[in-house]
Amino acid sequence: MTNQGQLSRRSLLAAAGFAGLAALTGCGSGDDGGDTKDLSKKRHGAMKKYDAGEQFKAAMALSFSLLHNNNPVYPTKKDWLFWKEVTRRTGVTLKPVDVPLSDYEKKRSLLIGSGDAPFLIPKTYHPAEVAFVSSGAILPVSEYVHLMPNFRDKVKRWDLQPELDSIRQADGKYYLLPGLHEKPKAGYSMAFRTDVLDTIGVELPTTWDEVYDVLKAIKREHPDRYPFTDRWSTNTVFPAAALFSYLGQAYGVRAGWTYDNISFDDKARKFVFTGATDGFRQIIEYVRKLVDEKLVDPESFTQSDDDAVKKLLAEKSFAISANPQELVQNYRYNLERQVKGAKIEMVPVPLGPAGEIVLGGVRMENGVMISSKALKSDSFVAMMQFVDWLFYADEGQKLCKWGVEGVTYTESGGQDRLKPGISLMGSDPKAPKDLQKDYGFFNGVFTYGGSWDLVSSSFGPDEKAFQGVMAKREQTPIAPPHPLQSAEQEQASLWETPLKDHVNQNTLKFVLGKRPLSEWGDYVTELKAKNMQQLVDLHNKAHARYQKDNG
Secondary structure, three states, X not given: OOOOOOOOOOOOOOOOOOOOOHHHHOOOXXXXXXXXXXXXXXXXXXXXXXXXXXXXXXXXXEEEEEEEEEOOOOOOOOOOHHHHHHHHHHOEEEEEEEEEHHHHHHHHHHHHHHOOOXXXXXXXXXXXXXXXXXOOOEOOHHHOHHHOHHHHHHHHHOOOHHHHHOOOOOOOOOOOEEEEEOOOOOOOEEEEEHHHHHHHOOOOOOEHHHHHHHHHHHHHHOOOOOOEOOOOOOOOOOOOHHHHHHHHHHOOOOOXXXXXOEEEEOOOOEEEEHHHOHHHHHHHHHHHHHHHOOOEOHHHHOOOHHHHHHHHHOOOOOEEEEOHHHHHHHHHHHHHHHOOOOOEEEOOOOEOOOOOEEOOOXXXXXXXXXXXXXXXXXXXXXXXXXXXHHHHOHHHHHHHHHOOEOOOEEEEOOEEEEOXXXXXXXXXXXXXXXXXXXXXXXXXXXXXXXXXXXHHOOOOHHHHHHHHHHOOOEEOOOOOOOOOOHHHHHHHHHHHHHHHHHHHHHHHHHHHOOOOHHHHHHHHHHHHHOOHHHHHHHHHHHHHHHHHHHO
């Protein structure tokens, strides 16, 4: 995804953000991690002077354990050049504890709960870290970012403090070092068979009104088929999760994968229940219209990904949700081999009533938790310097992504290119070597975030065009801090899941016509009976408390 199937972006336990207790912790001030703890006996192997942009090199050989998400697409190898080059440049040997991708979250929880977790715990999506805060098993990393000059530099230069504030816990600290992006990076949108559009004389749509018109035109030409079939409905609690995610942007609403019960109404300056808003209803109305007029396959909301793609390849449909990788490596690759003259393109997310926006909060990605055991190590400072260089320094990020210049890639005129004979995610099917499988670079455990130049350096022509348009769109404001206290968190956790389940179940009923939209008022009443208003009041109370405490 990108991020399909991952946890919600806001925990049901932790309200997004906390800048309260500012006088005690410096929260929201950009002054995280003021050096208030005595680390003088924990500097074994650390650099005496380490600034942003400098190469980290341990003063003596060190090793740190790391939880490693073993991806079946590129299974871990002990002889990867990645491990060797990290040690050569930094003096640090990483000791991976491999866990299968399919079991990663469960195994991570077991290791942390038993006290056996490695020092470094990457590939963690907020709010997964919240579950480990109360036990003290993971460090409040905001207390130690003064040891991380590259991290702090990027937060300041890219104005990421509001995003960081949004993951603070009730003690005013954050427990995850997230991946940091200079610019928003979009993931999903619609893809259309452009050869079919050319035949019927219509252009690629730029708005959702035009999407409707294009689908209608396809339907007139092919009345026996559904113009649009979709996927990403299994292994997710939300039907057609990708479609609802990017359609939601048109209305300024988090839906699909990004759905969250609580959202902030910037005009009203208060928190509201997302699934009961006018914007959410308008999304449902739009999709319902597509279903009603047989413009979208009703099986889109329940079918497997494979079934959806098979329909596209069999020309039973001519549009589908896509991300840049699926567009090139799956749809286009297979269509060109099965359908003569077939062409398919992905459009920038179509615009709607909200205008040219992307939803705020997308410039942070999965990140690293630090085991509390690490603080007991006499090389703790060196470890934090190392994490800062590998995950946040420009050179560390480039190493993780592209590897070694002259060995795995070349640079010319500011462009990074793979060396001949090396493939990345199918870029050269005939290449004898693969950057991920054979060298260990471009590994999702280490490669995320960074400057726009670095992030876009791996874009193909399609993604470059797509992301170029999306990066120019305005990011909506980040929701203000509204930290719940422990008793409030406990209460909220009892309300959240039943409410979310009711939203998901009725979304499907509404769009498929199994429940008429005339019953929207009844649906909202049902949500109220499940403590919707109490949950909203809880978050608005927390927000008011924060404002009072911080002026």
